[in-house]
Amino acid sequence: MAKKSVTFNDIAKYTNFSKTTISRYFNNPDSLTLENQQKIADALVALNYQENKVARILANGKTEFVGIIIPNLYFHYYSQMLTEILSSYETFGYKFLVFVGNDNENVERQYIQELLSYKIEGMIILSGTISSKELASYNIPIVTIEREDEYTCSVNSDNYMGGIQATSLLHKSGCDVLIHINSDLSPKVPAYGRIRGFLDVCEERQIEHELILKDLGNTFEEQVKQLSDILETLESKYAGRKKGIFISNDTAANVMLNLLIKKYGSLPDDYRLVGFDGSPISKSAIIPISTVGQQIEKIADETMKLLVMQMDERKKRKPVLLDAPIHKVVTPVLLRRETTS
């Protein structure tokens, strides 16, 4: 049977205090003597009292809820990031309402509208469907990660540096033609920095290079198809040359590695490979893949700090809102493994 909830009235009766005293215990405990605080605390245990935070939210407007919109959990990058953000519960006490958008802009918008009506305190947005301008108009603290962020606070990896690291590593490992495979990104997306980094190194050092911008898809089957086609083209176009391939994520880099190994039995001497992200798959691949490691833990931590700072400000009597969005950048770490040695 469902238990009847314990009311302030019940606690007052049990302790012989007034309801006002009970209310003070919850809202301003220091106004009571330690002895009386203890009496009420004991009564709560005896009566099996369960605090109703909903009533408290209504009183002080603090829900301690944060919404997260993430594109998918298929990529290890996203599930790692989500894990790190959720684990901040122990540090900050915020609870997270999580939604996987699957690139469905309208459902994401509907979900956000609902969260706003629940008086959530802030949002973390990894999905790229809704413009940062629209997000900013929602008028609550927001931090975005690795997406267009003109009007929102954000935390991103230093993608440009990552692009330089990956390209330089391939060049140093003796490749004479460099290929970068990425999606056809908008220059407004932080990950576009990887393309700029690649091009700048190649042009500055006058290395022959090719940029392949193509959507590789979100499923294993699509990636195999797209990358097989690309590999076939590279094989004929650069036969006899030492090819350095920089692929924009480890999931796709692993597919490319497996295609090469299935064809040649091992990674041929005329191929070198670098991924991006530092996902578990880069380490557990048949040959550990060199990659640009994103500092997921640090990005999650900076994100929470930037969000909490904004949320705390809103709780002040006269909050001073930000004049302009803050953009934080986290340095990636190059992980040299067997595909470039």
Add this chain to the structure above:
Amino acid sequence: MAKKSVTFNDIAKYTNFSKTTISRYFNNPDSLTLENQQKIADALVALNYQENKVARILANGKTEFVGIIIPNLYFHYYSQMLTEILSSYETFGYKFLVFVGNDNENVERQYIQELLSYKIEGMIILSGTISSKELASYNIPIVTIEREDEYTCSVNSDNYMGGIQATSLLHKSGCDVLIHINSDLSPKVPAYGRIRGFLDVCEERQIEHELILKDLGNTFEEQVKQLSDILETLESKYAGRKKGIFISNDTAANVMLNLLIKKYGSLPDDYRLVGFDGSPISKSAIIPISTVGQQIEKIADETMKLLVMQMDERKKRKPVLLDAPIHKVVTPVLLRRETTS
């Protein structure tokens, strides 16, 4: 600047209706004419009114929040299950408060206590730290997935059938000694059925077999170490025999496959391999791995139906609670791929 919220008073002034009429619009709209409903609806848009669901929760006790406790998101099985559960938002409208427990029983308990104080309507528990007896004592609708479930409603795969399918497939592919690698599970955990299925087939058909129960760990490095040791033992113990290995999850099966391929260049003829789960890694491995596929989408769907049924019952004037927990079982699907052909 933060917008001032729009009150019933503001809407009343704007429309020239009484506050009582505005209140009726929200609580019992059919008591107003369609024309008046439209006038108020237009006013809400004009005033940029944002519904405060917190106030509604306090009035009717429905938060539309469900808590989820998941052990980790490193295993693809968990991130797939979470994705499927979250996507039920479009069908049922529930919002999910997600927590990754990392086997920390006390933090999970603290988190659950907090969720209860927010009047969440139900919980889905994939983590195994807190006993089903304790979970049941929380007295809210709960469904557990693949964990000890004596006192809670649950949805699980038919693990026993999965064990039989995997073992039979290895036997049919001509192996003369069968090995099952699993954790040292409690017989109370549904996944123990995999062990029973393996043993029953081997004993019934009088196949030589070995059961290796050992914790392989939750990281790639640990799994490599444990499985290398196991492989070395099997190599010497069963030299010259055709070995069929059934490993309890695809992540570990992929590690074992890579160890074999690194050693022999390909999967040797005297080894056959079957995993469990049907995770993406089983398909994207260097050789596609035969596995027992869990119907994640169906499990998530049955879980939500079972939970919604209980939550709906609680909203009735005289809820009739379940006499005994309901346990649903979903049939797994054998996926024959290249590691058994």
